[in-house]
Amino acid sequence: MSAENAAVNFSELVNKNKQTLARLKESPRLLLHRRDGEDLVLTTAARAEQDRTVVSAATRMLAAMARREPGSMELLLDVLPDAFPWVRFLPEPDVHAFAVELVDTMRAADSINNSAAVAQMLTAWEHTAEAHSDPDVRAALTMDHEADYGPVPSPEAIA
Template structure:
């Protein structure tokens, strides 16, 4: 919990709604802990809109810098390992591919107001780095044994 975030159990909101929501006066948001489901985040509509506007401006400025300035592109590539330490396991050309894909997905996702595609892109590249970090797994996944293991069943069906 931070000074900007109040954490309460969901039952507290149900039992004492006014007192719980009054916590928004001193915090930017309330994190509702739920036992049997994903936690919820409550904030004011004005704060949510403000946060979205800030994220949108940051995204547009970053992408514009990277697209229009060679030095900014070089710096973007240089800081990627600091922002995402796991890229150190990727080959250099994959780090460049990740940076390029991130620079493409950020403005597209921002234009929709849904950043989940950015999270998916980051997670996919992180999983790729995990494979590269394990020499045995990398060898198993990249070797061409020539052996066909047959058809792959549809997801969710018994194989």
């Protein structure tokens, strides 16, 4: 959360709800720390809709730019390392595949108003870049394995 967002314990919302909710007038979001679960973010419906509108607009603009002009994909490929420094570890064909998948996944996620697939895709590509950044891991993943150990049993069969 950014410095402009207030943070309180969840118990403050329960015990002092009016005072705690009043803090939303000063801060766009309220981070609620929980002892027994994942922290929550509280915001107004209007603020959540504004955030969605901005993300949707940026997604539509990025997708339109990436598809409209022949040189726009090259521009996207050129700026990716600024936005995602870890792409420098990806092989060149993977950088292009990442760019295409990013735009396509963002468009699809925006169409259903659920960004979980974008977050998952970004995490997967970042882990791929991590594997490429470590010479030992990369060598282990890309070496030819001559031994064939046969079919792998399903996890249910082992349990």
